[in-house]
Amino acid sequence: DTAVSQTPKYLVTQMGNDKSIKCEQNLGHDTMYWYKQDSKKFLKIMFSYNNKELIINETVPNRFSPKSPDKAHLNLHINSLELGDSAVYFCASSRAGQTPYFGPGTRLTVT
Amino acid sequence: KQEVTQIPAALSVPEGENLVLNCSFTDSAIYNLQWFRQDPGKGLTSLLLIQSSQREQTSGRLNASLDKSSGRSTLYIAASQPGDSATYLCAVFNNAGNMLTFGGGTRLMVKP
Numbered sequence: 625d626t627a628v629s630q631t632p633k634y635l636v637t638q639m640g641n642d643k644s645i646k647c648e649q650n651l652g653h654d655t656m657y658w659y660k661q662d663s664k665k666f667l668k669i670m671f672s673y674n675n676k677e678l679i680i681n682e683t684v685p686n687r688f689s690p691k692s693p694d695k696a697h698l699n700l701h702i703n704s705l706e707l708g709d710s711a712v713y714f715c716a717s718s719r720a721g722q723t724p725y726f727g728p729g730t731r732l733t734v735t
Numbered sequence: 736k737q738e739v740t741q742i743p744a745a746l747s748v749p750e751g752e753n754l755v756l757n758c759s760f761t762d763s764a765i766y767n768l769q770w771f772r773q774d775p776g777k778g779l780t781s782l783l784l785i786q787s788s789q790r791e792q793t794s795g796r797l798n799a800s801l802d803k804s805s806g807r808s809t810l811y812i813a814a815s816q817p818g819d820s821a822t823y824l825c826a827v828f829n830n831a832g833n834m835l836t837f838g839g840g841t842r843l844m845v846k847p
Contacts, residue, residue, distance in 0.1 A: 669835065680834050721767060722784075
């Protein structure tokens with residue numbers, strides 16, 4: 625009965641690889657987000673989707689491509705991974721303007 | 736562009752103390768303000784949500800206030816306990832309610 629789930633929880637990969645992180649929510653929310661938390665623990669929004677439509681893309685390199693096959697899923701695909709992509713990535717969902725529910729995070733390490 | 740700042744960045748107190756965490760934001764056109772808690776290696780847990788029309792919210796030993804016109808919020812924790820040790824994050828929703836901007840957090844340590 626997990627509200628927002630992400631897979632995998634840990635991801636270790638080499639520079640130049642392509643990887644995906646999956647996110648699913650079972651709360652019936654219409655808005656989903658991806659956030660990046662860097663080594664200094666600062667959380668920054670990357671993308672916001674409402675009803676499968678991209679509404680916010682915050683200066684994220686185009687190597688990052690979100691995909692929302694339906695309202696309950698927002699996956700993050702990253703091409704040509706770089707060392708600086710190492711971070712914890714959080715998926716979240718909410719009704720517009722309401723408290724977002726966060727997933728447990730995916731710790732990505734690029735070596 | 737909205738910027739959210741939290742002071743102090745880190746705080747260490749003995750058990751039982753009352754404490755105040757501060758949050759400021761640059762754009763007062765917000766939908767609401769929220770306080771979250773993050774434990775090491777974990778996701779975020781929502782603590783309190785204050786709508787833009789409200790002045791404060793309370794939950795147990797926690798009280799959050801909002802002064803929208805001055806761009807400030809405080810989180811008051813009464814009678815702190817070691818279990819309160821965590822990072823506390825302040826975040827504001829933009830007017831459209833589709834973008835949440837976070838502060839850098841206050842890392843709190845409550846010593847027994």
